[in-house]
Amino acid sequence: MRAWLSLAAACSAGLGCFACSQGSNGDASQAGASQRGQKIYQNVCIACHNADPTQPGSLGPPLAGASQALLEAKLLRGEYPPGYTPARPGQTMPRFEYLKDHIGDLAAYLQQD
Ligand code: HEC
Numbered sequence: 540m541r542a543w544l545s546l547a548a549a550c551s552a553g554l555g556c557f558a559c560s561q562g563s564n565g566d567a568s569q570a571g572a573s574q575r576g577q578k579i580y581q582n583v584c585i586a587c588h589n590a591d592p593t594q595p596g597s598l599g600p601p602l603a604g605a606s607q608a609l610l611e612a613k614l615l616r617g618e619y620p621p622g623y624t625p626a627r628p629g630q631t632m633p634r635f636e637y638l639k640d641h642i643g644d645l646a647a648y649l650q651q652d
Contacts, residue, residue, distance in 0.1 A: 572648075574648075575648075576649065579641055608620045609623060610646055614639075
């Protein structure tokens with residue numbers, strides 16, 4: 540019984556430390572956004588774009604470095620920001636209005652090094 544109790548105490552102390560070290564990451568929210576963006580990218584975008592955003596995909600061009608303005612225009616309105624020259628001209632890509640709250644996440648993922 541005594542051994543069991545101290546094991547439980549050690550575990551919860553360990554968990555506490557784990558939570559602390561996560562929280563001490565100064566860039567945590569940015570990392571979270573980029574991780575969410577990566578998930579969306581891998582679930583939705585790689586049907587046509589390359590799994591590696593720096594490479595051209597089967598249908599879509601490379602997306603590495605895509606700006607928030609470009610993502611917003613293309614995903615929500617099927618347009619490009621004023622003066623932007625499309626990497627691959629066309630209107631093949633459907634709109635993704637349901638991702639309107641995740642444009643920032645996608646931008647964070649695509650703009651990371
Ligand atoms: C059904 C295929 C398809 C899917 C799925 C798709 N795209 Fe595209 N995308 C394209 C094609 C094709 C183009 C080239 C322009 C056109 O034909 O619409 C493109 C172009 C783009 C561009 C413009 C790039 C540039 O520099 O000109 C952006 C940004 C983009 N896609 C982002 C995304 C994101 C983010 C997702 C996932 C949420 C996504 N696309 C999912 C097919 C797709």
